[in-house]
Structure formats: C-alpha cells, structure tokens
Amino acid sequence: MLKMKTEKHTVDEVKRQILDTSLVVASVIGTIAYLISLFRWINYGFHISFIINLFVLGGVILLTVFRSRLSIYLKTYVIIALIILLALADSFNYGILSAARIYLILIPFISILYLPFMRTIVVYVSTLLCFLVIGYLHHAGILTIPREYEPGMYVLQIYPWVIVAVHISVVAIIILLVTRRFIGTYTGLITNLESLVKGRTEDLEAAIEELTATNEELYGQREELETAINSLHSTQKQLIQSEKMASLGVLAAGVAHEINNPLNFINGGVMGLENYIDENLKEHTKKLEPLLEGIQIGVQRASEIVTSLNHYSRHDDLAGIPCDIHAIIDNCLVMLTNQFRYKVEVQKVYTTKTYTLICNEGKLHQAILNILVNAEQAIKDKGTIIITTNLVKNRIAISITDNGCGISQENLPKITDPFFTTKDPGKGTGLGLSITYNILQEYNGTLEFESQLGAGTKAQITLPVTNTDEP
Amino acid sequence: MNEKTTLLYVDDEPINLKLFVINFKNKFNVITADSGFEGLSILKSNPDTNVVISDMKMPGMNGIEFIRIAKKDFPDLPFFILTGFDITDEIAKALQEGLINKYFRKPFNMHEIEISIQEALNNSCIE
Numbered sequence: 001m002l003k004m005k006t007e008k009h010t011v012d013e014v015k016r017q018i019l020d021t022s023l024v025v026a027s028v029i030g031t032i033a034y035l036i037s038l039f040r041w042i043n044y045g046f047h048i049s050f051i052i053n054l055f056v057l058g059g060v061i062l063l064t065v066f067r068s069r070l071s072i073y074l075k076t077y078v079i080i081a082l083i084i085l086l087a088l089a090d091s092f093n094y095g096i097l098s099a100a101r102i103y104l105i106l107i108p109f110i111s112i113l114y115l116p117f118m119r120t121i122v123v124y125v126s127t128l129l130c131f132l133v134i135g136y137l138h139h140a141g142i143l144t145i146p147r148e149y150e151p152g153m154y155v156l157q158i159y160p161w162v163i164v165a166v167h168i169s170v171v172a173i174i175i176l177l178v179t180r181r182f183i184g185t186y187t188g189l190i191t192n193l194e195s196l197v198k199g200r201t202e203d204l205e206a207a208i209e210e211l212t213a214t215n216e217e218l219y220g221q222r223e224e225l226e227t228a229i230n231s232l233h234s235t236q237k238q239l240i241q242s243e244k245m246a247s248l249g250v251l252a253a254g255v256a257h258e259i260n261n262p263l264n265f266i267n268g269g270v271m272g273l274e275n276y277i278d279e280n281l282k283e284h285t286k287k288l289e290p291l292l293e294g295i296q297i298g299v300q301r302a303s304e305i306v307t308s309l310n311h312y313s314r315h316d317d318l319a320g321i322p323c324d325i326h327a328i329i330d331n332c333l334v335m336l337t338n339q340f341r342y343k344v345e346v347q348k349v350y351t352t353k354t355y356t357l358i359c360n361e362g363k364l365h366q367a368i369l370n371i372l373v374n375a376e377q378a379i380k381d382k383g384t385i386i387i388t389t390n391l392v393k394n395r396i397a398i399s400i401t402d403n404g405c406g407i408s409q410e411n412l413p414k415i416t417d418p419f420f421t422t423k424d425p426g427k428g429t430g431l432g433l434s435i436t437y438n439i440l441q442e443y444n445g446t447l448e449f450e451s452q453l454g455a456g457t458k459a460q461i462t463l464p465v466t467n468t469d470e471p
Numbered sequence: 472m473n474e475k476t477t478l479l480y481v482d483d484e485p486i487n488l489k490l491f492v493i494n495f496k497n498k499f500n501v502i503t504a505d506s507g508f509e510g511l512s513i514l515k516s517n518p519d520t521n522v523v524i525s526d527m528k529m530p531g532m533n534g535i536e537f538i539r540i541a542k543k544d545f546p547d548l549p550f551f552i553l554t555g556f557d558i559t560d561e562i563a564k565a566l567q568e569g570l571i572n573k574y575f576r577k578p579f580n581m582h583e584i585e586i587s588i589q590e591a592l593n594n595s596c597i598e
Contacts (some may be wrong), residue, residue: 253556257528260555260577267578268490275494303578307557373594 011187012072015113019075020067021175022110026079030057042119044148049093056086076114083107084127091131095138095145096160104168105129107367108176117180124172128165135161155192256306264307267299305429319357320443325396326350328361329387332369341377355465357396359443367439370432371400371459377423378404378457398461407451415449475500476592477519481510481537482526487562494581500586506530507537508537514541516585520548524575527562533545535565542570549591 037465048087059082063075083103090100107127111120139158154160159267222447270292277288333346341344375385379402386401407415414420416437421430433447444464451457478499480491488503495501500515504510506529514520523541525534538550552562552574565571572591575584 059479256557257555263489264484264555264577264579265490268487268494271581272490272493277499307576 011077011183011190014186016072018113019072019079019110020064023060023064023067023079027057027061030060035317044146047093047146052093053086056082059117070115076110078109080123083110084130084455088127088134091134092143093145094149095143095156096135097145097149101131101164101168104128105172105175107181108172112176112179113183120176122239122275124176130170132165135165216219238388247371259302259306263299263303266295269297270295288364305431320360322366323357323359323361323365325389326356326397327471328365329368329398332365332372335369336372336376339373343381343382344376345382347386348382349386351389351391351396353391353468355391356467357463357465359463361437364378364443367436367461368400370436371461372430375402375404375457375459376398378402378406380405383456391465393460394465394468395462396465398463399458400461401456401458403456406453407449407457408453412449412451416447450453474528476521476588477502477517478588479504479510479513479517479520479523479566480525480553481505481507481523481534484526486545487526490572495584498585507532507534507540510537511541514545520545521592522549524551524553524584527552527556527559533561535561535570538565549588549594551575551584551587551591553577553584 034053037050037053041047059078059114062158063070063078067075083106086100087098087103090098105128108120109122111123115123134143135158138145139156139161141156273288274292277285277292281288329348333340383403386399388399388401390397390399411420411422416433417430418434419430420434423430437447439445440461440463446460446462448460449457450460476499477503480488480494480501481504482488482491482503485505488505492501492503499522502513502520504513506540507525510523510525514523523538525537527534529537534552534554538552541548542550550571552565552571553576554561554562554574555577557576558574562571562574566574573587575587
C-alpha cells in the first residue's frame with residue numbers, strides 16, 4: 001500500500017497539480033476580470049465578446065469544479081481550446097487592441113506539460129497563423145473594431161500584428177524551452193530516484209529475508225544445542241556413576257580375592273580345630289563351641305560382604321533367560337514371610353498382559369529382594385507395601401511403594417551409592433540398592449525413587465521386554 | 472571305592488595347602504603342589520590320582536591354564552577350581568567346555584566339596 005502511494009508522487013502527479021492549481025487561479029482571477037469588464041457594458045453598451053468571454057469563463061469554472069473527475073488530457077485539450085477561443089475571439093473583435101492576446105503565451109506552456117513537443121508546436125503555430133490572419137482581415141478592412149476604440153492609422157497596420165506575434169512567441173518559446181528542460185530533468189531525477197529506491201527496497205527485502213532465514217537457523221541451532229547440552233548432562237551423570245562403579249569393580253575384585261584367602265585360612269583353621277576337639281578333647285566341646293561358632297559366624301558374615309562386592313566386578317557372565325517377574329516377586333515375598341509377618345500388609349496389582357522378559361532370574365531376584373527388604377525396614381511399626389506391574393512402551397514397569405518413614409531429599413540421590421546407609425554401624429552394608437542398581441543396569445533396566453519424609457517411598461523399576469501383545 | 476581316594480590340591484598359599492590337608496586327611500589321601508608346574512609333574516608321577524582341585528590365581532600359570540594342560544594327559548580325571556574370586560569369564564568358559572566339573576568359593580565349604588567329589592567319582596565309575 002505504502003509503495004503505491006509513493007509512486008503517485010511522480011511527474012504526472014506534479015503535472016496534474018500544476019494544471020488543477022492553474023484552473024483554480026484562472027477561475028478566480030477570470031471571474032474578477034469578467035466582472036471588471038462589465039463596466040464597459042455600462043459605459044459603451046453590450047458587445048458579442050461578453051457572451052464569448054462568459055462562455056470561456058463558464059468552461060474554466062466547470063473544468064475547475066469537475067477537475068478531480070476529468071482526465072488530464074481532456075482538461076488540457078479543453079483549456080487549450082478555451083484559451084485559443086478567448087484570444088482569437090478577442091483579437092477578432094478588438095483587433096490589435098485586444099487584451100486577451102497575451103493568453104497566447106499560455107498555449108505552449110500548458111501544451112508542453114501534457115502533450116508531445118511536436119503537437120505543441122503544431123497547435124501554437126496554427127494559433128499564431130490564425131492570429132495573423134485576423135490581423136490581415138483588420139488591416140484589409142474586412143473586420144472592424146468598435147468605434148469607441150478610435151482606430152487610427154497604426155492600429156490598422158499589419159506591422160504591429162507581426163511585432164505582437166513575435167514578442168508573444170519569444171516569451172512563449174522561452175517559457176516552452178525552460179519548462180521542457182525542467183520537466184526533462186525532473187522526470188530523469190524522479191525516475192532515477194525511483195529506480196534507486198526500488199533497488200534499495202529490493203536489497204533491503206533480500207537482506208530481511210536473509211536475516212529471517214539466519215534467525216530461524218539460529219533458533220534451530222539453539223534448540224539443537226540445548227538438546228545436546230541436556231543429553232551431555234545426563235551422559236555425564238551416567239559416566240560419573242559408571243566411573244564410580246568401574247573403579248569399585250576393580251577394587252572389589254582385588255579386595256574379594258585378598259580377603260577370601262585369609263578367610264579361607266580362618267575357616268580351614270576352625271574346621272581343623274573342630275575336628276581335633278571332636279577327636280581328642282570331647283570334654284572341652286561345650287566350652288569351646290561358642291567360641292568357634294563366633295569365629296565361624298564372623299567368617300560367614302565377612303564372606304557374604306565380599307560376595308556382594310563381587311557384583312561390581314563382573315557383568316556379562318550370566319546369559320539371560322525368559323523370566324516370570326510375578327513368580328520372582330512372589331518368591332521374594334515367600335523368603336521375607338518371617339520379616340513381614342504381623343508387620344507388613346502386601347497388596348499386589350499385577351498386569352495380565354503378555355510379554356517376554358529376558359534376564360537372569362537369580363540376579364533379578366536379588367535386585368527385587370533388596371528393594372523389598374528396604375521397604376520393610378522403612379516401616380517402623382505396621383504398614384503396607386503395594387507392588388504393581390505394568391506394561392509401558394515395550395518395558396515392564398515394577399513399582400514397589402511403602403508407607404514407611406521415607407527418605408530425605410538430601411539423601412535421595414545417594415541411596416544407590418555403594419556403602420551409603422542410614423542404618424546403625426553393623427546393621428547394613430549400604431550395598432543393597434547399589435547392587436540392585438548395578439544388576440538392573442546390566443539388563444538395560446532403570447531404577448528411580450520418589451520419596452517424601454514421613455509419607456513413604458516409591459521405587460520404580462523398568463526393564464525392556466519383547467513380544468508384547470500391545471499394538 | 473574301598474581304597475582311599477587320592478586328591479591333588481594345587482595352591483600357591485602354603486597355609487591353604489596345610490589347612491586343606493588337615494581338614495581332608497581323614498576322607499582323602501591328599502597330595503599337594505604349590506604351582507601348576509609342580510601339579511603337572513606330580514600328576515605324572517602319581518597316575519593313580521582320582522581327583523584334582525586347583526586354586527585359580529597363581530603365579531606363572533593360573534588354575535585353568537594348568538587344568539587345560541593336565542586334561543590332555545588325563546582326560547577322564549575330574550577337575551575342580553577353588554577360588555577366592557567370584558565366577559569370571561574364564562571359569563564360566565571352562566565350565567561350559569566341560570574342562571572343570573565345578574568351581575568352589577573360598578572360604579571353602581567342606582560338605583559341598585565332599586559331595587561334589589563323590590558325585591564326580593560316581594559318574595566316572597558309571598562311565
């Protein structure tokens with residue numbers, strides 16, 4: 001829209017404005033001039049020129065009134081015709097004493113604005129010839145001027161007509177040339193400017209388009225970067241955890257071997273002692289038995305801790321087989337019957353969908369048992385453990401929710417760290433959930449906890465499954 | 472099975488060897504070696520050996536390497552590993568190949584070892 005409006009400020013628009021302004025001026029001054037001329041009517045009586053002048057004035061006023069509705073060419077032709085009529089009729093009536101002859105100057109000026117150069121010359125030359133013909137008619141006495149003009153010798157000569165024609169032509173041609181030159185220059189400038197502006201606008205539009213595209217690209221890149229950073233963050237977390245586990249694995253393997261050998265010494269020694277007492281010191285058995293038993297329990301406990309450490313050092317030694325997760329959970333619950341009795345009420349919501357879970361049954365058993373033991377231990381007096389299984393997007397989700405004491409937000413991220421425990425020394429190794437985490441990772445599973453202090457904890461396991469009956 | 476079963480125990484720790492002998496001397500005729508190399512030479516000089524138990528981690532030649540060589544000369548002899556480690560890839564592979572009958576964990580369980588040896592010997596008798 002803006003562009004259309006700018007284009008109207010062209011040479012044509014300026015020409016139209018000149019013409020319209022000239023029309024308004026001609027109407028106003030023409031009316032004043034006509035009213036003044038009416039004094040002659042009072043002094044010398046009526047003349048045909050009053051009718052002609054009124055016709056011309058009327059024409060100009062009509063053009064002025066309808067100037068915005070008429071085409072520029074129609075206005076140009078009509079106004080030129082009216083000028084010719086006014087000037088020639090005046091000369092016809094009043095001869096060389098005509099006042100309106102001066103308007104002949106306007107013909108080339110107006111014509112050059114709107115018509116081609118050659119047509120302007122033709123119109124002007126024809127008008128001038130008509131003017132000279134009228135002059136000859138006066139000179140020859142065929143035409144007469146009103147008596148009150150007192151026509152003398154000079155007035156009836158042909159010579160003053162030529163002088164007037166030449167003077168008018170000089171002024172007219174100067175105006176014609178100057179105007180023509182101005183129009184030419186102005187048009188050139190405007191065209192130049194227009195093409196310049198057009199070029200610049202195109203450049204700007206291209207630049208804007210380019211900027212928009214670049215901007216979009218940048219937005220895309222920013223999104224990509226954000227995604228990359230997020231995945232880097234989670235990879236970093238996983239790496240830190242893996243690194244912890246890996247170094248622990250190396251340590252665990254060494255420690256396991258180094259501790260198991262001395263444990264073997266103690267164990268072997270105790271067995272040897274037992275046999276010896278059995279054979280040779282039967283009467284001391286009663287007193288020595290508790291001592292030996294204490295040593296054996298110590299060895300057994302140390303050995304169990306070392307065995308659990310071994311989970312960090314090996315990974316892919318046990319191939320998976322199809323497992324029934326519900327049977328495994330039920331089996332764990334059977335094992336915990338003693339601990340759960342009179343204390344924990346278990347609610348089970350098992351999925352009925354079919355799927356195949358490939359895992360090591362023993363390890364999965366251990367992983368779930370650890371979580372169940374923790375849930376039971378979180379319950380101080382009496383409570384509920386809800387176990388649900390569900391199939392979500394090719395994964396089996398197992399959630400174990402207790403209404404026990406809960407885990408503080410501070411401790412929540414640490415609970416799968418090896419050796420992290422809130423239990424009293426000797427009551428827990430801090431390895432249970434760490435081992436669970438490790439086992440689940442080995443089978444591409446996940447382990448997440450949600451907990452609220454005083455309200456309970458929800459442990460959420462997911463493991464990949466195949467052959468689901470989901471679409 | 473009237474005669475006492477002869478058992479070769481290979482371990483680089485002298486205390487382990489000593490204790491093993493003390494604990495099993497009533498059940499088996501225990502002979503010992505402190506490395507795989509010695510184990511191989513003892514097997515050659517005692518061809519009537521009925522069963523072999525070896526430690527896993529030993530300098531020079533580990534338990535599986537020792538058994539792999541020994542098995543060539545004594546293909547029918549039952550071999551066992553007694554290790555301070557948990558199962559490793561190497562042990563798992565040996566189990567799969569039938570190179571060893573079983574692996575025991577340290578600290579050892581006398582009862583488990585006795586039963587396993589008994590089973591292995593019974594099987595070889597049937598064969």
